[in-house]
Amino acid sequence: MIFEILTSAVMGGVFVATKFFESGGGNDAKKIQKICDNTGLYVKENGVKKSIRIHRKSKIEGGNEYVFQIPLGLSFKDFEVKKDVLQDGLNIKRFVFDVSLDDLKSLKLNKDILKQIQSLLEKKKRLNKEIDLSFDGMLKIQVYDEPLPTMFPLNESVFNKCKGWEVPIGTSRSEFITHDFEKVSHLIVAGATNTGKSNFIKMMITCLVHRKPDDVKLTIIDLKNGLSLGRFKDLRQTENFAINPEQAKEALKKVQEQMSKTMDYLFENGYEDVKEAGFKERHFVIIDEAADIADDKDCVEILEDIARRGRASGFYLVYATQYPTTQTVSSQVKRNCMGRLCFVVDSAIASNVVLDQSGAEDLPLIQGRAIYKTVKCKTVQVPYADNKFIQKTIQPQINIRSRGEKNEQSDSQGAENRKYTLILEETELS
Amino acid sequence: MNRAILKEQRIENILLSLKKLNYLSTSQIMILHDLKSKRNTSRVLQEMSEYLHHFRDGENIYYLSAKGRERVNCKKVCKKTPQARHYIMRNSIYIAFGSPDTWRNEIKLGVKEDRKTHIIADALFIKDGRYHIVEVDYTQKMITNKQKIEKYKKLIECGVFQQKPFFIWITTTEYRRRELQKLMEGLDCQIFMVSDFI
Numbered sequence: 001m002i003f004e005i006l007t008s009a010v011m012g013g014v015f016v017a018t019k020f021f022e023s024g025g026g027n028d029a030k031k032i033q034k035i036c037d038n039t040g041l042y043v044k045e046n047g048v049k050k051s052i053r054i055h056r057k058s059k060i061e062g063g064n065e066y067v068f069q070i071p072l073g074l075s076f077k078d079f080e081v082k083k084d085v086l087q088d089g090l091n092i093k094r095f096v097f098d099v100s101l102d103d104l105k106s107l108k109l110n111k112d113i114l115k116q117i118q119s120l121l122e123k124k125k126r127l128n129k130e131i132d133l134s135f136d137g138m139l140k141i142q143v144y145d146e147p148l149p150t151m152f153p154l155n156e157s158v159f160n161k162c163k164g165w166e167v168p169i170g171t172s173r174s175e176f177i178t179h180d181f182e183k184v185s186h187l188i189v190a191g192a193t194n195t196g197k198s199n200f201i202k203m204m205i206t207c208l209v210h211r212k213p214d215d216v217k218l219t220i221i222d223l224k225n226g227l228s229l230g231r232f233k234d235l236r237q238t239e240n241f242a243i244n245p246e247q248a249k250e251a252l253k254k255v256q257e258q259m260s261k262t263m264d265y266l267f268e269n270g271y272e273d274v275k276e277a278g279f280k281e282r283h284f285v286i287i288d289e290a291a292d293i294a295d296d297k298d299c300v301e302i303l304e305d306i307a308r309r310g311r312a313s314g315f316y317l318v319y320a321t322q323y324p325t326t327q328t329v330s331s332q333v334k335r336n337c338m339g340r341l342c343f344v345v346d347s348a349i350a351s352n353v354v355l356d357q358s359g360a361e362d363l364p365l366i367q368g369r370a371i372y373k374t375v376k377c378k379t380v381q382v383p384y385a386d387n388k389f390i391q392k393t394i395q396p397q398i399n400i401r402s403r404g405e406k407n408e409q410s411d412s413q414g415a416e417n418r419k420y421t422l423i424l425e426e427t428e429l430s
Numbered sequence: 431m432n433r434a435i436l437k438e439q440r441i442e443n444i445l446l447s448l449k450k451l452n453y454l455s456t457s458q459i460m461i462l463h464d465l466k467s468k469r470n471t472s473r474v475l476q477e478m479s480e481y482l483h484h485f486r487d488g489e490n491i492y493y494l495s496a497k498g499r500e501r502v503n504c505k506k507v508c509k510k511t512p513q514a515r516h517y518i519m520r521n522s523i524y525i526a527f528g529s530p531d532t533w534r535n536e537i538k539l540g541v542k543e544d545r546k547t548h549i550i551a552d553a554l555f556i557k558d559g560r561y562h563i564v565e566v567d568y569t570q571k572m573i574t575n576k577q578k579i580e581k582y583k584k585l586i587e588c589g590v591f592q593q594k595p596f597f598i599w600i601t602t603t604e605y606r607r608r609e610l611q612k613l614m615e616g617l618d619c620q621i622f623m624v625s626d627f628i
Contacts, residue, residue: 249544253543420544421541421542422539422540422590423539423541424539424554426534426536426537426538427537427538429550
């Protein structure tokens with residue numbers, strides 16, 4: 001009797017399981033294989049169908065990695081094109097139990113075991129997997145159970161993960177990504193409006209000021225009329241602050257002079273760069289909405305100079321603009337800015353302009369979602385810095401300089417507070 | 431003998447003021463050189479006519495001839511031009527402020543670091559340690575005046591002046607005077623009209 005019940009239970013179980021797996025449930029590797037077969041990602045050799053073969057499956061943080069052998073005659077590109085087919089295939093809505101081994105372990109063998117099992121069965125989930133494809137002789141498909149977080153709040157612990165002159169770029173699915181200005185000294189930040197450029201810059205400045213209050217020097221040029229970066233105007237680290245093209249030119253000229261001095265010093269003492277000389281100070285030239293000064297020849301020349309010679313002398317350029325075409329970024333500057341951070345743009349062409357490859361146009365319209373590229377591209381969620389946190393962090397660094405209206409009394413202080421000297425020249429008409 | 435020297439001196443002085451101010455009307459020369467009456471002035475100028483040219487614009491407007499330029503070593507060549515009125519207007523200011531020693535015409539002001547702030551004032555002099563800037567508005571477009579004033583404001587913002595400069599305008603009509611008054615809001619200025627000096 002017991003035997004009969006057991007065997008029928010086992011057979012029933014087997015039947016259900018086959019049904020379950022047939023429909024592609026449970027095992028993503030099999031599912032991927034099926035999707036590839038259905039979308040024509042296979043070759044026929046002497047009438048024999050050859051499709052991808054699973055080679056290895058391993059657990060990674062937040063998901064699984066499947067490694068497939070590609071049959072001869074297919075390329076990685078064929079798979080890359082079908083990325084959305086694969087991803088949506090893995091997410092086709094179905095009844096999925098969200099039961100893990102831990103849940104089973106937590107079952108207590110007592111009277112209401114049935115109730116516990118029932119409540120477990122009620123745990124269902126929406127599938128929302130995301131995949132990454134890469135190729136190193138094998139096709140690697142990383143399947144992540146959870147999508148990238150849409151919000152990555154900034155707090156001090158994020159800053160503490162950085163070393164040296166690193167600033168947080170954001171979190172990818174697998175790791176926390178930083179940008180190291182010592183390795184890649186210039187950065188271009190691009191993306192459509194309201195996608196997170198200015199927020200990234202605010203976060204970056206906050207991080208630098210918080211981590212290196214005594215070593216960092218800032219030149220902030222905010223051509224949004226100072227709206228977004230105005231809060232950093234009174235920092236003791238801020239050496240130059242400009243909100244319009246004229247002021248920007250002044251500021252850049254000062255920076256160039258400083259840079260030349262540093263260069264001369266390094267040369268005289270036979271150092272190769274500031275790292276070798278042991279300089280602790282680094283000067284960041286941060287330009288938001290940089291397109292506004294792109295048609296000013298003098299400004300562009302100085303920028304090119306900084307981009308070319310800045311690394312050795314410790315002057316780092318961060319260049320933010322909506323769309324870095326040749327009209328808005330001189331090609332000299334662009335080629336010298338290896339680091340790229342690209343938020344959502346509207347087309348593959350625009351993405352090509354920023355990253356030299358497409359991809360940024362497919363980013364979801366989530367603020368702070370970006371592609372970070374030094375050598376390889378990584379999709380990241382940039383930390384969101386709310387203004388309260390920024391204010392709290394930079395408050396100790398603000399010194400109140402009287403930059404307000406000059407009244408009669410301050411005028412009579414004489415020449416000390418004058419920045420410029422008046423020149424009077426005779427003209428030919430005099 | 432003494433009188434002859436004094437006479438030569440007077441001729442020289444008139445030529446020097448013409449060198450400085452380019453064009454002068456009879457009445458202006460009369461006031462500047464204290465020649466007492468129009469008739470006397472005309473006589474004096476007649477005597478030194480080899481050094482002068484003149485044309486009429488209501489009254490005689492004098493300027494240096496080649497010989498006159500030679501005598502006082504003046505390099506600038508003046509010609510008969512309707513532009514002379516501009517000079518005559520400016521001279522009225524020169525006379526009204528008592529011929530300041532520090533008076534200089536057509537002076538370029540600016541900040542070395544920024545070419546965009548460069549601006550040429552019609553005249554400039556220092557009085558009580560304060561720069562006085564003279565601007566003549568004669569057949570000038572209002573928009574040009576506006577741009578000029580903007581530039582001055584920028585210069586002042588740069589903090590190049592220890593004390594805000596004082597502006598003196600001279601213009602032709604009551605309407606233009608009011609317009610300028612509006613534009614000069616926030617700056618110390620005095621606006622004259624040509625009719626004030628006739």
